[in-house]
Amino acid sequence: MSKIDVTTQDLLRRLGPTSRSRSSKADAVFRRLRMEQSDQIADALARAPKSIRAAEIGKAAAQGVNAQKVE
Numbered sequence: 001m002s003k004i005d006v007t008t009q010d011l012l013r014r015l016g017p018t019s020r021s022r023s024s025k026a027d028a029v030f031r032r033l034r035m036e037q038s039d040q041i042a043d044a045l046a047r048a049p050k051s052i053r054a055a056e057i058g059k060a061a062a063q064g065v066n067a068q069k070v071e
Contacts, residue, residue, distance in 0.1 A: 015022040 012022065015025050
C-alpha cells in the first residue's frame with residue numbers, strides 16, 4: 001500500500017482509538033516540526049552573514065525591491 005492509498009479509517013487507526021490520543025499525537029508532531037524549524041533558523045543566524053555588493057543594492061533599488069544598507 002502506498003502512502004497515497006491510506007484511507008481515513010486506516011489513518012485514524014494508526015493515530016489512536018480516541019480523539020484525545022489523536023490530538024496528543026498531532027500535538028507531538030507539530031511540536032517536533034516547530035523545534036526543527038527553530039533549529040534551522042538558529043543555524044541560519046549562526047552562519048556568517050552574506051556579503052552584499054553595492055551594485056546588487058543598486059539593481060534592487062532600481063527594481064523597486066527593498067534594498068539593504070551596506071555598513
